Amino acid sequence: MSDTANYFELFQLPASFDIDTDKLTRRYHILQRASHPDRHTHSVETAQRLALQHAMIINEAYHTLKDPLQRAIYLLSLQGIRPDEADSIQDGVFLMEQMALREELAGIPQQADPAAASDHIQKTIQVLITTRLNDLTGWFAAPDEPAVACATVQKLQFLYKLQQEAATLATHLNEA
Amino acid sequence: MSRLLQISEPDATPEPHQHRLAAGIDLGTTHSLVATLRSGVPDTLPDGQGQHLLPSVVRYTTQGPVVGAAARAAATRDPQNTIVSAKRLIGYTAEQLAQNNIGYELDGSENAMPMLRTVVGLVSPVTVCADILKSLAERAETTLGGQLAGTVITVPAYFDDAQRQATRDAARLAGLPVLRLLNEPTAAALAYGLDRATAGIHAIYDLGGGTFDISILRLHDGVFEVLATGGDTALGGDDFDQAIADWMVCQAGLTSDQAAALRRNLLQQARTAKEALSEQDSAPVQVTWTKGVWRGELSRAQLDELIDPLIRQTLRTCRQALQDAGVNRQDIAQVVLVGGSTRTLRVREQVAGFFDTMPLTDLDPDRVVALGAAIQANSLVGNPTGQDVLLLDVNPLSLGLETMGGLVEKIIPRNTTLPIARAQTFTTAKDGQTALSVHVVQGEREYVSDCRSLARFELRGIPPRVAGAARIRVTFTVDADGLLQVSAAEQGSGISADITVKPSSGLSEAAITRLLQDSIEHAAEDMAARQLIEQKVNAQRVLDALHAALADDGEALLDTAERAQIDTALAELQATAEQTREAGELKAAIAALEQVCALYVERRMNTNIRQALAGQSVDDIH
Known part of the structure; x- marks a missing residue:
């Protein structure tokens, strides 16, 4: 097994955006049971070294396929499409929406009921993420212009970052 | 004494599953333990006097080091030569320690490694830990009647790379065969056999003498998958004692000089009072100094008030770990309490309130980590175990490197499942640049100055080209012990450099060799x-x-x-x-x-x- 192994083949799953994540996790556990360094500590050195390499690839593969955004980027890379090298987002409406959301997030601590406001924005972001993930599902079902998929991936990157910040704010609000 | 050589029959194949001796060691801040599996059941091993807990105290005397209860008894009498809580010192540089008053005479002149001045000369905290490990290994080998084939040593989940390296170094100095460093909360989960009890998500709250850990684990089919971990390697029951001692100083009206002179005695009394308050509602305390005596009572309510801010700090860390794991408090099926400091009633109350569930406390919180380590040691050494368990742990802190403007580029974010390898490609900033300095850092902050510096190395011999033309691939590898290795290679020319990250706070390879040779000469x-x-x-x-x-x-x-x-x-x-x-x-x-x-x-x-x-x-x- 090399680090250029195809992650889908590794887990014996079809190379598609819609995958059974329960099955993925079950197979991940089976593969790690076979290859984790802990399974080879009493073996010869060559086996220990290979076990480490295999376990690293399996971890990377699992975490790539488990996360929808990483999975999309990986699938695109298999088709030679690189969203990180594509033009940056031109969609004015999306950028305005992002700015509005960022302003809303920044203003939450000053709200009368910050906890409720925090809940609200987290739900809003989740809906936006779900919508974009559906866009990706559609694109992979019937691929058209690569630029469309790249733009969706970039938008999701924005949204996940925002989601992370909203979660951090919620954690801080809880402490106050 | 001569040893008889064993000669087996020429054609006899060796027994394929000969039982190998394995032990789990919990190297704690205040006390340490060793455990092994006997007839499939893990148990901690007592010393000749029937004591299971070995106080993590070493007293250096001209007749050699004294480890354990005898050393602790001398702590007040001979503070300079008696090292307590060495675990709090390992992995730190002399400079970092000097910022906190640790109560020892430090010598950091030789290198960044802190050295403690004692009657036998300079002693590093790593050597102190090695002496504790040696004492436990001897106990195990005497009890089991043979040489250990493998050990598992536990470390706080939140131990960073420098602290893990230092623990590994201590084991090397002690001459122990180490199969794995195991995170303490994961060991506790293993000891509880949580995998057999309930599938689901569990929290392990581990408050020891000097460290706090929280781990969120998902258990499924014998796989212990750590989702997130958090903690504080400088927060524990010792801080409760400190808070009580400070209160006593205040009540008795001592000057800071008087307080400093009585420090060990005050802490001892604080600890006794704290422990008594787990059974009763108030405990007597007394301060005797040259100019007088103060007698008082510490009530449970007063204790709660003193330690509540510290407990709140641990709960903040729990919140962060839950967020990192992507789970809610309601998702936690069971909470396990580990570490002697979870005997404090207020801790139990607050943790139960936070997770809204009664925590599991069936196993002795002092011993549970060693028991888990023994189970894992037995399995890793290759003895048949009867149960098929796999532990998947994470790295507790983000690892990255310095880029332009003192910013950190994270290569491996915290809570990534181990082992892992990640690479990133960098380029040169100047025309004709032939060398690249790689500065490896650890921490969550954006600027290098706010993170912990782990190592620096240089990649030289890059062919001179215009800025931005070279392609330098830097690869970070973290093994199952959580130890980092970094390599860099220029892709056009194939030149490369790599290092096993050896923190500046640690013992140099030369120092380890010297220390080992010293013991060989003896x-x-x-x-x-x-x-x-x-x-x-x-x-x-x-x-x-x-x-x-x-x-x-x-x-x-x-x-x-x-x-x-x-x-x-x-x-x-x-x-x-x-x-x-x-x-x-x-x-x-x-x-x-x-x-x-x-x-x-x-x-x-x-x-x-x-x-x-x-x-x-x-x-x-x-």
């Missing part, structure tokens, strides 16, 4: 004998592993010529192991066998992966 023959036994154990392990493998798939994976070559090499190692008196010779013979078998082992490992998922159509039906 007992040269003893050392040689020990090394020979070590290599014999090693040879036996390799022979067992290969015999078992060949019986399994030698037929399928090897042709006659290949098989014959391996059989010859096996016989040669077997013969050397029986005849030699030289550890070096045996080591070379093991390496020779490894060489001959390398291709076979590789085929075997690849088949292993391919076959793991064979028959998975069965699970597709579910």
Whole structure:
């Protein structure tokens, strides 16, 4: 097994955006049971070294396929499409929406009921993420212009970052 | 005394599953333990006086180090030569420690490694830990009647790379064969057998003497998957004692000089009072100094008030860990309490309130970590275990490197499942640049100055080109122990450099060699004998592993010529192991066998992966 192994083949799953994540996790556990360094500590050195390499690839593969955004980027890379090298987002409406959301997030601590406001924005972001993930599902079902998929991936990157910040704010609000 | 050589019959194959001696060691801030599996049940081992807990205290005397209760008894009398809580010091530089008053005379002049000045000269905290480990290993070997083939040493989940390296170094100095560093909360989960009890998500709240850890684990089919971990390596029951002592100083109206002189005594009283308050509602305290006596009462309510801010700090960390794990408090099926400081009633109350569930406390919180380590040691050493458990742990802190403007580029974010390798490509900033400085840092902050510096190294000999033309790939590798290795390579020219990250706070390779040689000089023959036994154990392990493998798939994976070559090499190692008196010779013979078998082992490992998922159509039906 090399680090250029195809992650889908590794887990014996079809190379598609819609995958059974329960099955993925079950197979991940089976593969790690076979290859984790802990399974080879009493073996010869060559086996220990290979076990480490295999376990690293399996971890990377699992975490790539488990996360929808990483999975999309990986699938695109298999088709030679690189969203990180594509033009940056031109969609004015999306950028305005992002700015509005960022302003809303920044203003939450000053709200009368910050906890409720925090809940609200987290739900809003989740809906936006779900919508974009559906866009990706559609694109992979019937691929058209690569630029469309790249733009969706970039938008999701924005949204996940925002989601992370909203979660951090919620954690801080809880402490106050 | 002469040792009789054992000679086995020429044709007898060695017992494939000979029981190997394994032990789990909990190297704690205030006390340490060693445990082993006996008849399949893990148990901690007592010393000759029946004591299971070894106080993590070492007193250095001209007659040699004294470890444990005798050393602790002398702590007040001989504070300068008696080192307590060394675990709090390892992995830090002298400068970092000097910022906190640790109560020892430090000498950081030789390098960044802090040294404690004692009657026998300078002693590093790593040496102190090594002396504790040695004492526990001797206890295990005396009890079990043989040399340990493997140990597992536990560390706080939140221990950083420098602290893990220091623990590894301590084990090397103590001459212990370490199979794995295991995170304390994960060890506790294993000891509780949570995998057999309930599938689901669990929280392990571990408050020890000097460290706090929280781990969120998902358990499924015997796999312990750590989702997130958090903690504070400088927060524990010792801080409760400190808070009580500060209160006593205030109540008694002592000056800071008087308080400093009484420090050890005050802390001792604070600890006694704290422990008494787990049973009763108030405890007497007393301060006696040159100018008078103060007597008072510490009530439970007062204690709660003193320690509440510290407990709140731990709960903040719990919140962060839950967020990192992507789970809610309501998702937590069970909470396990670990560490002596969870005996404090207020801690139990607050944790139960936070997770809204009664925590599990069936196992002795002082011993549970050592018990888990013993289970894992037994499994890793290759003894049949009867249960099929796999631990998947994470790295507690983000690892990255310095880029332009003092910013940190994270390469491996915190809570990434181990082992892991990640690479990123960088380029040169100036025309004609021929060297690149790689600065490895650890931490969550954006700026290098706010993170912990782990190591620096240089990649030289980059062919001079215009800025931005070179492609330098930097690879971070973290193994299952959580130890980091970094390498850099320029892709056009193929020049490369790599280092095992050796933090500046740690012992240099030269220092370790010197310390090891010192101990060899003291007992040269003893050392040689020990090394020979070590290599014999090693040879036996390799022979067992290969015999078992060949019986399994030698037929399928090897042709006659290949098989014959391996059989010859096996016989040669077997013969050397029986005849030699030289550890070096045996080591070379093991390496020779490894060489001959390398291709076979590789085929075997690849088949292993391919076959793991064979028959998975069965699970597709579910």
